[in-house]
Amino acid sequence: xxxxxxxxxxxxxxxxxxxxxxxxxxxxxxxxxxxxxxxxxxxxxxxxxxxxxxxxxxxxxxxxxxxxxxxxxxxxxxxxxxxxxxxxxxxxxxxxxxxxxxxxxxxxxxxxxxxxxxxxxxxxxxxxxxxxxxxxxxxxxxxxxxxxxxxxxxxxxxxxxxxxxxxxxxxxxxxxxxxxxxxxxxxxxxxxxxxxxxxxxxxxxxxxxxxxxxxxxxxxxxxxxxxxxxxxxxxxxxxxxxxxxxxxxxxxxxxxxxxxxxxxxxxxxxxxxxxxxxxxxxxxxxxxxxxxxxxxxxxxxxxxxxxxxxxxxxxxxxxxxxxxxxxxxxxxxxxxxxxxxxxxxxxxxxxxxxxxxxxxxxxxxxxxxxxxxxxxxxxxxxxxxxxxxxxxxxxxxxxxxxxxxxxxxxxxxxxxxxxxxxxxxxxxxxxxxxxxxxxxxxxxxxxxxxxxxxxxxxxxxxxxxxxxxxxxxxxxxxxxxxxxxxxxxxxxxxxxxxxxxxxxxxxxxxxxxxxxxxxxxxxxxxxxxxxxxxxxxxxxxxxxxxx
Amino acid sequence: xxxxxxxxxxxxxxxxxxxxxxxxxxxxxxxxxxxxxxxxxxxxxxxxxxxxxxxxxxxxxxxxxxxxxxxxxxxxxxxxxxxxxxxxxxxxxxxxxxxxxxxxxxxxxxxxxxxxxxxxxxxxxxxxxxxxxxxxxxxxxxxxxxxxxxxxxxxxxxxxxxxxxxxxxxxxxxxxxxxxxxxxxxxxxxxxxxxxxxxxxxxxxxxxxxxxxxxxxxxxxxxxxxxxxxxxxxxxxxxxxxxxxxxxxxxxxxxxxxxxxxxxxxxxxxxxxxxxxxxxxxxxxxxxxxxxxxxxxxxxxxxxxxx
Numbered sequence: 001x002x003x004x005x006x007x008x009x010x011x012x013x014x015x016x017x018x019x020x021x022x023x024x025x026x027x028x029x030x031x032x033x034x035x036x037x038x039x040x041x042x043x044x045x046x047x048x049x050x051x052x053x054x055x056x057x058x059x060x061x062x063x064x065x066x067x068x069x070x071x072x073x074x075x076x077x078x079x080x081x082x083x084x085x086x087x088x089x090x091x092x093x094x095x096x097x098x099x100x101x102x103x104x105x106x107x108x109x110x111x112x113x114x115x116x117x118x119x120x121x122x123x124x125x126x127x128x129x130x131x132x133x134x135x136x137x138x139x140x141x142x143x144x145x146x147x148x149x150x151x152x153x154x155x156x157x158x159x160x161x162x163x164x165x166x167x168x169x170x171x172x173x174x175x176x177x178x179x180x181x182x183x184x185x186x187x188x189x190x191x192x193x194x195x196x197x198x199x200x201x202x203x204x205x206x207x208x209x210x211x212x213x214x215x216x217x218x219x220x221x222x223x224x225x226x227x228x229x230x231x232x233x234x235x236x237x238x239x240x241x242x243x244x245x246x247x248x249x250x251x252x253x254x255x256x257x258x259x260x261x262x263x264x265x266x267x268x269x270x271x272x273x274x275x276x277x278x279x280x281x282x283x284x285x286x287x288x289x290x291x292x293x294x295x296x297x298x299x300x301x302x303x304x305x306x307x308x309x310x311x312x313x314x315x316x317x318x319x320x321x322x323x324x325x326x327x328x329x330x331x332x333x334x335x336x337x338x339x340x341x342x343x344x345x346x347x348x349x350x351x352x353x354x355x356x357x358x359x360x361x362x363x364x365x366x367x368x369x370x371x372x373x374x375x376x377x378x379x380x381x382x383x384x385x386x387x388x389x390x391x392x393x394x395x396x397x398x399x400x401x402x403x404x405x406x407x408x409x410x411x412x413x414x415x416x417x418x419x420x421x422x423x424x425x426x427x428x429x430x431x432x433x434x435x436x437x438x439x440x441x442x443x444x445x446x447x448x449x450x451x452x453x454x455x456x457x458x459x460x461x462x463x464x465x466x467x468x469x470x471x472x473x474x475x476x477x478x479x480x481x482x483x484x485x486x487x488x489x490x491x492x493x494x495x496x497x498x499x500x501x502x503x504x505x506x507x508x509x510x511x512x513x514x515x516x517x518x519x520x521x522x523x524x525x526x527x528x529x530x531x532x533x534x535x536x537x538x539x540x541x542x543x544x545x546x547x
Numbered sequence: 548x549x550x551x552x553x554x555x556x557x558x559x560x561x562x563x564x565x566x567x568x569x570x571x572x573x574x575x576x577x578x579x580x581x582x583x584x585x586x587x588x589x590x591x592x593x594x595x596x597x598x599x600x601x602x603x604x605x606x607x608x609x610x611x612x613x614x615x616x617x618x619x620x621x622x623x624x625x626x627x628x629x630x631x632x633x634x635x636x637x638x639x640x641x642x643x644x645x646x647x648x649x650x651x652x653x654x655x656x657x658x659x660x661x662x663x664x665x666x667x668x669x670x671x672x673x674x675x676x677x678x679x680x681x682x683x684x685x686x687x688x689x690x691x692x693x694x695x696x697x698x699x700x701x702x703x704x705x706x707x708x709x710x711x712x713x714x715x716x717x718x719x720x721x722x723x724x725x726x727x728x729x730x731x732x733x734x735x736x737x738x739x740x741x742x743x744x745x746x747x748x749x750x751x752x753x754x755x756x757x758x759x760x761x762x763x764x765x766x767x768x769x770x771x772x773x774x775x776x777x778x779x780x781x782x783x784x785x786x787x788x789x790x791x792x793x794x795x796x797x798x799x800x801x802x803x804x805x806x807x808x809x810x811x812x813x814x815x816x817x818x819x820x821x822x823x824x825x826x827x828x829x830x831x832x833x834x835x836x837x838x839x840x841x842x843x844x845x846x847x848x849x850x851x852x853x854x
Contacts, residue, residue, distance in 0.1 A: 135599035155591035229805030430579025
């Protein structure tokens with residue numbers, strides 16, 4: 001038996017039927033909200049770093065993904081709140097065992113050069129990302145998706161044709177995956193899975209991503225790219241749902257200094273600043289209410305503990321680890337140092353992950369006084385600290401003002417509460433990663449961001465087999481629970497249990513859950529503040545005429 | 548003279564080669580690699596990436612292949628950080644930008660600096676001298692990473708006269724602030740060098756002779772004093788010119804020009820070996836070229852120098 005899912009057909013139909021701007025009294029108005037629209041529908045936003053790539057199959061950063069999502073459209077797109085909606089797909093079916101997904105493409109999807117978008121374009125796109133000859137740094141995503149034979153194809157042990165994706169006809173794409181994954185359709189909103197126009201790729205060669213050569217199927221086409229300065233995309237007239245697009249032109253400005261970006265925003269040169277300097281949020285939200293925004297972003301900030309013999313021997317004692325974690329006053333870090341709407345973290349998984357309920361654990365419900373008292377008790381029991389053996393812990397972090405401020409604050413807290421001395425070791429990024437990866441540290445600052453909106457994107461790091469487990473924390477119970485969660489009907493209780501164990505053992509010291517602070521012109525409307533992965537589509541935005 | 552130039556150019560080749568070897572050794576000695584991240588790549592993916600960029604080869608072979616490609620095809624290789632671009636692309640895009648604002652900065656620095664220096668020297672110990680010295684000390688004390696944001700604050704945020712950044716194909720209003728920020732400290736150095744050198748020349752016997760035979764002051768300065776007084780300025784200008792036209796990371800970052808300075812610094816942090824090498828060679832070649840030009844100018848100005 002198979003069941004057919006018609007994807008939120010009502011919403012989609014409503015949007016298509018109403019079309020883009022509606023004209024009334026000589027002013028364009030928004031088809032749904034009725035707001036008066038500005039006559040010029042374009043905006044610019046600032047980003048910190050240039051794009052490592054804008055080619056969907058090779059995109060590896062957040063900002064590059066935003067560009068790829070504007071230029072290309074996958075089988076699925078995300079709604080403002082992050083649910084998967086139909087993109088190029090019209091509908092899909094899942095086989096009963098959950099291992100085969102069959103997508104039917106809409107008939108009217110075309111490339112910017114006029115070619116129809118066919119199933120083979122999706123097959124080619126995924127094969128292109130997996131092909132070892134192309135060496136895509138994001139090919140691992142296909143393994144995370146569980147596409148059949150992904151690992152072997154990437155390792156060069158099987159030809160790309162053996163990848164678990166096929167096109168029985170021009171309008172049907174079939175994916176075969178190795179285990180049921182309820183969030184599989186969601187993963188198809190990610191650029192690695194986007195289609196590619198083979199003729200354009202082959203004709204473009206090394207210059208495929210240049211404006212003019214870069215044939216795309218999304219709501220926008222690339223019109224100008226000056227590396228290190230700006231990237232401009234304009235409305236794609238051949239996009240199947242072009243009538244619903246309101247914004248005509250989007251410019252990404254590359255500004256390496258967040259303070260400069262803020263100044264230019266205040267001068268009216270930019271409509272949206274993606275990275276506001278740390279600590280500025282309270283001032284900005286007081287001076288510019290409605291423009292300074294903070295919303296959860298999918299990363300967690302934590303201190304890694306080196307559990308191996310090369311670490312600090314005192315940290316092998318769970319009491320010492322627990323005491324160090326308890327003595328960190330997260331409130332001070334979140335409210336006084338960062339002050340951007342971040343939230344205190346006592347567990348690893350970000351609080352805003354869909355369907356996630358943070359488990360009740362002692363440390364989270366105590367007051368800081370209680371935590372400090374408990375920390376002193378544990379430290380005394382371990383025989384270290386004020387009345388015991390002196391203890392010095394080294395904190396490794398990569399060069400950055402906010403990492404340093406946090407490390408200094410935590411050092412101070414440990415000293416005051418526990419009598420533990422700290423040494424700060426500051427290394428530039430690549431050196432720091434090397435040191436961390438080789439376990440040449442005692443405690444190290446770390447951050448982790450979600451790849452998809454599900455707790456295992458974080459919790460896999462606690463498993464002994466994870467290559468991202470830089471603390472080399474090992475717990476058999478967690479390994480078993482995570483293995484069980486892979487096929488469980490409802491994995492949430494298992495995930496909660498994993499968090500409980502990790503907290504009990506103090507596998508890491510969770511510190512805070514990230515928030516993004518942005519400055520946004522009030523007339524730039526419909527920004528998806530609810531989207532946990534911070535995915536946004538220019539086609540869903542519009543600019544109101546304002547006062 | 549001709550044989551001198553040929554000889555100097557011939558020495559440039561081994562000099563650049565030593566520069567390449569030295570940079571390679573330093574790069575390989577630095578911990579970390581271009582594809583390290585907080586999320587390490589799975590081994591099979593890393594293997595593909597390393598193979599694509601030839602990083603799986605022994606060091607000597609990487610270096611040999613690199614030099615071979617540069618010499619035979621003038622190909623500086625692909626950028627590791629920017630997948631869609633080669634090092635040739637990065638330089639072709641960024642260098643004209645830095646060359647533009649760098650050349651303007653050099654022009655401004657020389658004209659303003661020399662004028663201030665000469666004026667201060669011939670009106671020594673007057674208000675004009677104090678004014679010029681005051682300005683130069685102020686300009687040198689104010690680093691450009693402080694000046695750039697102040698310029699933006701004044702001309703963009705308060706007055707709204709100039710755009711706060713971007714390049715826009717080198718449109719004049721985008722060039723003004725980068726030029727001011729970059730040229731000021733060079734201008735100050737040139738003014739100070741000119742002033743002291745001019746003072747020395749003005750006190751020398753041949754100037755006294757010229758004045759004694761009744762030549763007007765203006766003619767003495769233009770025809771006789773300025774040329775010898777320029778010698779120390781020119782020797783300063785050689786490396787200064789290279790510094791200006793190969794850009795400044797401060798200017799690039801503060802004004803988002805897309806110039807080559809920011810790529811140079813970012814490539815070092817990202818271990819983008821190919822871009823580091825490409826720009827190092829560019830800077831090295833320009834340094835050699837400008838030092839040669841300085842030596843040629845020297846011979847032209849100072850008849851005592853013969854090569």
